Amino acid sequence: MDSSPRLEGEMLKGHLDMIVLAAVAAGPAHGYAVIQEIRRRSGGAFDLPEGTVYPALHRLEQKGLLGSRWTTAESGRERRVYSLTKRGQRALADHRTVWQRFAAAIAGLFDEPAHAAAKSNR
Amino acid sequence: MPQPNPIAERPIADYLDALSRAFAFDTALAARVRREVADHLHESAAACGDSPNAERDAVARFGDIGDIARHYAAPALLARMRGLGVVLIAALALVFVEMELRVAWYGWMRWTASAELQRLNAVGLPLDRYAFFAALALAAVGWAYIGSRRAPAAFDARYGRELGRGIALCAAAAAALAVVVAVETALTGWRLGELSWSAAALVPALTIAAEIACAAVLLRRLGTTVRGAAAALALFR
Numbered sequence: 154m155d156s157s158p159r160l161e162g163e164m165l166k167g168h169l170d171m172i173v174l175a176a177v178a179a180g181p182a183h184g185y186a187v188i189q190e191i192r193r194r195s196g197g198a199f200d201l202p203e204g205t206v207y208p209a210l211h212r213l214e215q216k217g218l219l220g221s222r223w224t225t226a227e228s229g230r231e232r233r234v235y236s237l238t239k240r241g242q243r244a245l246a247d248h249r250t251v252w253q254r255f256a257a258a259i260a261g262l263f264d265e266p267a268h269a270a271a272k273s274n275r
Numbered sequence: 276m277p278q279p280n281p282i283a284e285r286p287i288a289d290y291l292d293a294l295s296r297a298f299a300f301d302t303a304l305a306a307r308v309r310r311e312v313a314d315h316l317h318e319s320a321a322a323c324g325d326s327p328n329a330e331r332d333a334v335a336r337f338g339d340i341g342d343i344a345r346h347y348a349a350p351a352l353l354a355r356m357r358g359l360g361v362v363l364i365a366a367l368a369l370v371f372v373e374m375e376l377r378v379a380w381y382g383w384m385r386w387t388a389s390a391e392l393q394r395l396n397a398v399g400l401p402l403d404r405y406a407f408f409a410a411l412a413l414a415a416v417g418w419a420y421i422g423s424r425r426a427p428a429a430f431d432a433r434y435g436r437e438l439g440r441g442i443a444l445c446a447a448a449a450a451a452l453a454v455v456v457a458v459e460t461a462l463t464g465w466r467l468g469e470l471s472w473s474a475a476a477l478v479p480a481l482t483i484a485a486e487i488a489c490a491a492v493l494l495r496r497l498g499t500t501v502r503g504a505a506a507a508l509a510l511f512r
Contacts, residue, residue, distance in 0.1 A: 183314065
């Protein structure tokens with residue numbers, strides 16, 4: 154049984170806050186634009202149910218990592234625009250450091266058997 | 276020629292109405308989320324041609340309303356319960372200050388109690404004291420319990436039970452405080468009835484009015500929290 158899609162979905166949920174912070178770091182954006190940015194920058198790999206991003210935006214705002222304000226779009230509709238706060242910038246930098254360390258460690262684990270196999274074949 | 280069904284032709288409006296109903300646990304949050312989601316869905320539909328089909332696709336991409344509401348409900352209800360805890364502690368502190376102020380005023384004005392009031396005090400004051408200690412103890416336990424809770428990613432049955440326990444502790448503390456205020460009101464009212472009217476009587480009258488106001492604010496807040504939690508439990512059962 155292939156569990157990859159489910160695993161990816163769970164991994165995505167676990168890192169949703171970091172993903173949303175990274176998308177908003179590009180500049181102030183409303184929810185729809187944040188979703189488009191996530192989709193674009195992940196090359197379409199992170200195709201989330203769109204409604205899941207809004208609770209994450211709200212949660213990050215409650216934590217003080219995002220700020221928000223109502224604006225009026227060209228269409229005349231009211232629009233909530235989110236931007237990264239100073240705390241949000243620090244949190245994103247911390248996430249990035251932890252993630253890079255984690256990714257390097259995982260890469261090391263995956264690479265090691267290949268190195269070991271290469272050595273034993275010599 | 277078949278006429279288009281006007282209800283079937285409004286997928287976004289129908290979705291937004293259903294969303295508002297699913298957010299019955301917090302009407303202010305419901306209004307905010309509705310405005311935000313309306314903008315999203317209209318923009319999403321406009322990007323695909325702005326037809327009823329495009330609206331339906333936009334709604335489908337947005338996801339299940341129940342799931343979205345569950346994600347909002349967990350932190351929103353925890354914030355509301357913490358707010359109730361703050362109001363409870365503030366009400367206890369204010370009622371204590373009002374009581375002490377009144378006792379100090381009686382001493383300063385050298386107002387002695389009549390024989391009837393002394394008999395009433397003999398019953399009322401111990402009741403008042405024990406009810407206040409009970410309110411204080413319940414509030415302390417409730418505060419510790421609420422403070423140690425963490426909102427899960429989405430509202431679930433276990434979290435619903437935790438909310439129920441926190442609210443029950445606050446409700447018990449509020450009930451004990453209501454007993455305190457009722458006893459204080461009766462004793463102060465009796466004392467004021469025995470006095471001839473003077474400006475000095477304003478101090479006990481105003482302090483008891485402030486106590487009643489504190490209790491009213493607390494009970495109102497408790498009612499809002501209970502209604503929100505009940506709505507969430509009913510929706511997500």
